[in-house]
Structures are given as structure tokens and as C-alpha cells.
Amino acid sequence: MGGGDDRVRVLLVITRLELGGAQRVVLHTAANLDRRRFAVALAWGPGDLLDDEARRIDDLELFPVKTLVRPVAPVSDIRAFSSLRTALRSFSPDVVHTHSSKAGILGRLAARREGVSSVVHTVHGFGFTPLQKAPLRFVFKTAERVMARCTDHFVTVSESDRRRGVDMGLFAAERVTVFRAGIDLEKFRVAGDGNAVRRRLGIPEDAPLVTQIGNFKPQKAPLDFVRMAAAVQDRCAEAFFVMVGDGPLRGAAEELARALGVSDHMVFCGWWDDIPGLLAATKVSVLSSRHEGLPCSVVESLAAGVPVVATAVDGTVEVVRSGVNGFLAPAGDVAALAESVCVILGDAETRAAFADAASRGLEDFDRDLMVRQQEDLYRWMCCRVPS
Numbered sequence: 001m002g003g004g005d006d007r008v009r010v011l012l013v014i015t016r017l018e019l020g021g022a023q024r025v026v027l028h029t030a031a032n033l034d035r036r037r038f039a040v041a042l043a044w045g046p047g048d049l050l051d052d053e054a055r056r057i058d059d060l061e062l063f064p065v066k067t068l069v070r071p072v073a074p075v076s077d078i079r080a081f082s083s084l085r086t087a088l089r090s091f092s093p094d095v096v097h098t099h100s101s102k103a104g105i106l107g108r109l110a111a112r113r114e115g116v117s118s119v120v121h122t123v124h125g126f127g128f129t130p131l132q133k134a135p136l137r138f139v140f141k142t143a144e145r146v147m148a149r150c151t152d153h154f155v156t157v158s159e160s161d162r163r164r165g166v167d168m169g170l171f172a173a174e175r176v177t178v179f180r181a182g183i184d185l186e187k188f189r190v191a192g193d194g195n196a197v198r199r200r201l202g203i204p205e206d207a208p209l210v211t212q213i214g215n216f217k218p219q220k221a222p223l224d225f226v227r228m229a230a231a232v233q234d235r236c237a238e239a240f241f242v243m244v245g246d247g248p249l250r251g252a253a254e255e256l257a258r259a260l261g262v263s264d265h266m267v268f269c270g271w272w273d274d275i276p277g278l279l280a281a282t283k284v285s286v287l288s289s290r291h292e293g294l295p296c297s298v299v300e301s302l303a304a305g306v307p308v309v310a311t312a313v314d315g316t317v318e319v320v321r322s323g324v325n326g327f328l329a330p331a332g333d334v335a336a337l338a339e340s341v342c343v344i345l346g347d348a349e350t351r352a353a354f355a356d357a358a359s360r361g362l363e364d365f366d367r368d369l370m371v372r373q374q375e376d377l378y379r380w381m382c383c384r385v386p387s
Helices: 021-032 051-055 074-091 101-113 134-148 159-167 185-189 194-201 222-235 250-259 275-281 296-303 314-318 334-346 348-358 367-382
Strands: 008-016 038-045 060-064 095-099 118-123 153-156 176-178 209-213 240-244 266-270 284-287 308-311 326-329
Touching: 008 021, 008 074, 008 101, 008 367, 021 038, 021 051, 021 095, 021 296, 021 367, 038 074, 038 101, 051 060, 060 074, 074 101, 095 101, 095 367, 101 118, 101 134, 118 367, 153 159, 153 367, 159 176, 159 314, 185 275, 185 296, 194 275, 209 222, 209 275, 209 296, 222 240, 222 250, 222 334, 240 275, 250 266, 275 296, 284 296, 284 334, 296 308, 296 348, 308 334, 326 334, 334 348
Parallel strands: 008 038, 008 095, 038 060, 095 118, 118 153, 153 176, 209 240, 209 284, 240 266, 284 308, 308 326
Antiparallel strands: none
């Protein structure tokens, strides 16, 4: 701090600004921390769709780190670590708050090397996953254990990850807080124009629509959604399916849709600009993930009053109440996903009851509440700004 500015200085660090829940959390936090009490900066690896949104945020100091990339890349990682240290020396933060695995490792280590007094890390799902080979999973888990020593406080977006981290010894119970990844609840509670979206996508006005929103990465298991769609269409020939997002498995998903004969009823729309409108047209929202932190797309669907069929993984089970606002199925169980979707599509009474229950109990997911919770945490850690 200097020049009479007694605000808490917060540097947010994330690996990339691709479309995703963690990225939305960081950008909303960066834009809405109270500038009377906080000076805010952002360090990230540029090159993704949300970069321009970051650049449009007022009174935000930016530190693009060109070598900060998601894959393990020793040369780039060393350069990114050096660049992060340079950013830290330039901004002189009181608090460094890291998000995502690579930024979490390099950012926390750089903060400790530069003597930052308060280091926070948010877990949006752990970096070691069931889909990784055992040696790689061991490496990532060991890295998290080491980096825990460089962390003053943890935030998780789900109770599941909080318990898991405590049980694994990654952090003590008193060093972790659950802050839900916030969304704009009102935006999704106000019905969008579903018919306009159907016209844009070429979907018949009366066709039952089943939607999945998420990237095309192994975590989201997009091929399971395609297999599910084929099984549903066998029983509900008029159904249409939309997959929102992009990623390395998109080509494989499109090829599988053709092979299973469902491509004429499936739309791959990329990243869509009107999710509330799409959800207004949707009868069932699906998420076929193999692991999660706590998926924002599920919360958005529920806020919009859309029943959800999802895999019973991690934080998803904290918002999808099977038999109340949707159904849960075991990860990888395509038949169970398809059966649940068919039950909702085929029973108007069940669908209406689930829709009525969907948006209840989501108050903890308000994105402005999330910002206030983080502000309280930063002030508590620094003890420099009165509550």
C-alpha cells in the first residue's frame, strides 16, 4: 500500500479465462469487490473467450501471463512462475487468491516466495481426478499436499470437497470455508424467449428438448450424453437434443451422433449466447459428468425451473434432490440417465412437480452474496478494513 491508500490489495490468479464456472466466479469477483475497500488485480494466462470481459472491468489492474497454460509444461511453467513473481512485486498484494490447479500451484508458491501475508485458494473440484492414471493422480495429489503448506485458507464450492479435503489431510477443518459459486439467480428465474431460441436452432416448436451445457472434455463425459440421447430417441422419437459448449471431444461426439443415428435430432451449437432463453425451451437439463466441483450449469437450470438429470458425483448431489427436482444416476450409467429423462418427458405431472421445486433453496448461490463472503474473508485475514 502506498500514497495514503489503505485499501486491502487483492490479486486474483486463475489459469485461463475459458468459459466455465470458476472463470465466471473470478470475473464477477474482480468486477464487484468494493473499490472503496479493495484494490484489485487479476493475473491469468490469456488466449480465451473471456479475456475481453476481463479487460472491460473498470479499475482492475491486469497481469496477463502468456506462459500460464493448463498442461504440465516445465519450461512454460518456470517462465509463468517468474512472471507471477514479477506481478506480485508490481502490485504488492495483501491477499493472493488463486483458482484452478495450475494457477493454484504456481500462484501460491510465488506468493510465498514474495512474502505475501495472506494466501487463499479456492477448490473448484480437485486437480487429481478418477479419470487420471494412478501415477499422474499421485503426482497431483502430492503437489496439493505440498502447496497446502503455502496456503492460509481454503475455499471450496461444495461440502463434498470440504469433507474430502479434510479427510485427506489437505487442510484442517478450521482452515476451510464453503462459498457457493454464485450465479445471477434473477437472470435465470425470469423466463427467456424459448421459441426464439428454437427458431434459431431449427428445433420444432413442440419437440421435447433435452439440453447439456458444458465443455467437451473427459470430465463432462459428452459421449455419454450422445449415447443417452440415442437411447431416449428410441422411446421418444420426437425428442431433440442440444449440446452447448466446445472442446477436444466435440468431433468425437458429432461422429458418435452420426454413427448412432441421432444426428438429425441433435444440435451442437458451440458456446451459446442466451442460456436463459435456451433453458426456457428445455424440458430436461442433463449433466453426464464423471466428476465435478459443483456445476454452475446445474444451478442455472434449477434456477430457471428446469428439472435436472445428472450423475451423482461430488457437489452435484448437494443441489439435485433425486425425486424432488430431478434424478441422479451413477456416473457412466447411460441407461439410468436415459430412463430418468424418459420418465420426466413422459409424465407431465412429474415434470411440473420437479419444475416447481427446482428453484427453491438456491439462495446460497447468489453471486453478490459470494462476493460479500469473499470480502469478509479478506478483511478477516488482513484485519485492516473495518467490517
